[in-house]
Amino acid sequence: MKTVILVALLLLLFPIPVLGGESGLVISSYSVNPSTLFPGDTGKLVVTVTNTGTRSAEIREAVLYGNGLKVLSPGYSKLGTLTSGGSVDLTFVISGMKEGVYYPTLVVRGNDSTLQYPILVTVDSTEPEVLLDTGILYVNEVNRINFTIINPRSGDLTSIKVRPIVDGNVYPEYLYFDRISGGSSAKGVFYLYTTKPVETVQFSLQFNNGENVRYTNTTAPINSLPSREIQISLEKYPNEVLRYDTVVFSGNITNLRQDTIYSLIMSIEGDGIVSSRDVVLPALSSMDSVPFTIRVTPISSGTKHLTLTYMYSDVLGKIYTGSTDLYIQVPDKDVLSLNGVEIKKDGIELNIIGDVSNLGNYEVKGVTVSVLASDSEESYFIGALAPSDFNSFDINIPVKENTSTITISIQFVTGVGQLITIQQNLPVKEKPVLKEPEIPKKYYILIGLISVLVLVVVGYSWKRAMQ
Amino acid sequence: MEVLYNPKKFFTKKEEVSYIPALIILTLNGIISAFLAYYTIKTITPMLPVEAHQFMAIGMAIGSVFGFLTPFIKWIVLGLIFYGLSSLFGGKGSFKKLISFIGYGFIPLLIGDAIGGYIGIEVLSSMRGLTIEDLVKYREILETSLATQISAIVSILFLIWAANIFIFAVASSRNIKVKDATITVCIPIGLWVLYTLFKVVSVI
Structure with a gap:
């Protein structure tokens, strides 16, 4: 095999003159487009014949022998005379059905000489591949999926259109690459939103190999995890709040998702309360955390059931909502x-x-x-x-x-x-008049009688004692 | 009832020595004193700032307990004084007998306290709606009032009646002459009467 390749290279570098002739017809160059064919592809072979001699040379016939390849175009006959230093391009359409390295031979016949020239044509079935650079997918989130498209072939691929196929919303639907050279790769990114776990992402590829339009599918594995959503951490707040007093609900909002969320609105609502204006955030990047404060004033007594609600959207405009229940006791007492x-x-x-x-x-x-x-x-x-x-x-x-x-x-x-x-x-109470307490007359009489009674009793007891 | 109008005969024929009659009399006396202390603080509390109300609640409890114990304290103190003074006259009876006998002398004081308490409640009722500033002025008016003077005189009259019973109780329980018992009783009771009269006269 190595020998064959070496011979082919020598033939390319050193054009072979007409065997045994003096006129100087040589194959000065040739090209195969595409340089590597897929099985079934058609390719265009262009050979340039130059007269390097000192006199004119007539070309009677030019024929390409496939040697395993199909030659789809006819040969040339009676091409005419090629002046000294002149050249002519001969184009042949070829097709390879099986993978392999082929050496179709070009035979150019002149008046007094014949030129034979083997040409190297490769037919390769190796398809381009897609590898995912992002290994984890979060369900119910807009995932940014990075991928690499690899062209392992020796020839360039052009007009590559990549379509990720997965159960969910994909943006953009197609990705376009103008050219990926042989043996190189290109990076791409798309956004994926899915509501259920997926294990693989399929890619549908359309590309051109020369003028041949080809299609292929490739599949890449991926792990799915549930969304971590957003986290609202509340600081401790008093459970009992007087009527018309204000309780402050403060804390942090953290975006645990791996995508940026937009238009976050948070509020606290409930019967018998008035709350301060809503918390509004234009955007919150992944893993970012911002503090928030919402004040609530109860305007009636009793057990208050408060609902902290939040709403936000993702980059695709999908809206997410959630809520947390809060309770405060409001005694029947004003602040x-x-x-x-x-x-x-x-x-x-x-x-x-x-x-x-x-x-x-x-x-x-x-x-x-x-x-x-x-x-x-x-x-x-x-x-x-x-x-x-x-x-x-x-x-x-x-x-x-x-x-x-x-x-x-x-x-x-x-x-x-x-x-x-x-x-x-x-x-409004009238101020009491400060005056001496009055004792009714009957009490004076009663007190007088008691006094007399006491004196009589004491006197009587002494009288009896003396007896 | 004989002890009220003929104490000599009552104590002469009394042979058994028991605390129970004295304790019953003193308990009734204590209940009246405790109620008066409670009623006084309850009437004054609304006149004080809100912050002082919780302290007044404690004061109400302490006042009631102290009011209840006051007659018992007087009983013991008078008993000790009578015992000591009567010893100077050769008194021989036991302390137990002495205080069980003088317990009867608190019957007139019980009646006097009941009448005095009634007058006190009437006076306190007239104080409702006063402010704390008014209360200070009202106290001055009250001290010089006829009601206070009459109350003091009534109190002295009942104290004299009680002293009358104390004399025969001491004479009988300590086996001393009535004359000596009179001296024994009149010294502390006389001082008590003089103190009461001094309070009334000093504010006039």
Whole structure:
């Protein structure tokens, strides 16, 4: 075999002159396209014949003998005279049915000489292969699959179209490679979304070998794992929250998927609560983690069932949702309380003093205490009130003589920005007059009788004792 | 009842020595004292700041217990004083007999406390709705009031009645003359009366 190859190379490097002739006809070059045929392919063989002699040479006939290959085009006859230094291209169409190395022979006959020239043609059935660079596939995620397409043949392949075939959504549907040289490879990537585990990815290949269009399929193994989705870790929060207080739900969102997620929206909803605005993230890359905070204010008492919901989409626009249940207890008690309220009535004016305490865990803002009495209203602005803090108020308000109750209202803004007003009605008590306690006259009589009784009894006992 | 109007005869013919009558009398006396302490603190508590309420609850418990024990403490202390003074006059009876006898002397004090307690409740009821500042002013008014003075006089009258019983109880239980027993009883009771009168006179 080695000898055959060596001979072929020598023939290519050193054109053979016309056997025994003086005219100087030689095969100056030839080409086979494609350079390596698949079995069944057709190829084009172009041979250039040059007159290297000093005088003109006539070419009567040029015939190609297949020697195992099919020669599909006819030979040439009466080609005419080739002047000194002139050349002519002779084209033959060949086809190889079986794998192997062939040496079709070109015979050129002139007036006084004949030229024979063996040409090397290879027929190879080795197909291109596809190898997956990504070994793991996550179900319900958009997977970026890297692959390598290998051309193990000696000849180039052109117009390669690769179509991954798998049970799922594939993007793009086709990948196109202009040329992969013989013995080289090319890298490609596609995105795959599947809802169930798969074990292999099939690739359908279409490519050109010369002018031959060929098709082949190849299969690559892959491991499937369930999606790790996103993880929401919540920090500890108080289980009991006063009405109108604010509980802060904070934590981290981590994208455990191997793809980037988009348009993440997270919110907390439930009956009898008001929550701060939703958490919105434009995008979150794989394995990235971001902190979040959602504030919730209960506006009624009882056990509150809260639902933390999230929604996001993947690169293909597929939407994913999930939720987590949360519970808080809300006692029948407001976050702000009135303490030490004293109402002093002085004629037609009331003086109301007292404290407003924040019993909650979150700051309230814009606290204003108002007193409504006898169609009059007076307010006292306190401002922000930190948790476990209190502030005093002192309000004077004119009232009618017969005012028996007043309404004290506290207006404030909760941690989620909601304006709340709580009210309490209080009686107006007339200040008791400090005077000496009065003892009814009958008691004086009774006390007098007892005194007499005591004296009589003592006296009597001594009288008896003396007897 | 004979002990109230003819104590000499009652103690002369009394031979058995028992704590039970004394304990019954003192327990009734203690219940009245405990109730008065409880009622007083309960009336004052709303006048105090909210923060002080929990302390007043503890004070209510301590006051009630101490009020209940006060008559028993007085009983023992008077018994010791009477025993010591009567010894100077050659008293020979046992301490047990002495205190079992003087226990009867607390019957007038029980009646006096009941009447005084009733007046006290009337006065406390008139204090409802006062503030703590008012209470301080009201205390001054109360100390100089006719009700307080009459209450003190009534208290002294019942104390004299009790002393009358104590004299014959001491004389009989310690086997000393009535004159000596009178001296024995009048020294501590006299001081008690003088103290009560001093309190009333000093604020007028």
